[in-house]
Amino acid sequence: MKKETENEVVAHTEENCKKLLLPVQDALDVLNGRWKLPILIAISFTPKRFSQISKEVNGITDRVLSKELKEMEQNKLITRTVYDAFPPVVAYAVTEHGRTLHKIYGQLGEWGDAHRRLIMGK
Template sequence: MKAEPANFDQDACTAHHLAIRDTMDVLSGKWKIRIIGALSFGARRFMELKGTIDGIAAKMLSKELQDLELNGLVSRKVLNTKPITVEYDLTEYGHSLKPIIEVIAAWGMQHRDKVIKGIKFQ
């Protein structure tokens, strides 16, 4: 049996893993982070948002927006137009995810660059 380091704190480790799980539960799936990323540039109408996110079906976008709205990350505004237009935006709480999304995007660009250049991973 391997001994744990003297400074190991089981409660802190458990809390850390619980926080990661909670975050993953809110942002889970193929689309939520991409939706938040698209909305981080400003409010968008439904079809505009759908066009920004390659490959997402309208039904899936609607479901994911509802989930994000339930978690307080996205707001939905019905505009008084004919036909009715719905606009989505990040809430103030949703904007708190922007630094995380930016780090994910930066890592993705760096990773893509390494893959394209054929750099071996260690």
């Protein structure tokens, strides 16, 4: 009987783990990669054109930026607005849903600072 109780505890723990992991995995799937958070931060205060984002996010290629912007638009993190001008002007802005990440990347930044100090012994 004792083994059954232990198995129940293990099963319960695994179930709780899965419940915690699924939403985290969903978030990581949407925010995966090196560039999405830097792009969000670059446009978090004001809408920007492609070339402005490219200049602010150091090291990103135009091809990768284009791909990331499309994925972020599909996930409703940003909007893409085409203005009637010649040549056409396109601006990218963070959606209300995307703004909900503001606290998260603020906390990631704080954690990153603390981690850097820990690793570097400062």
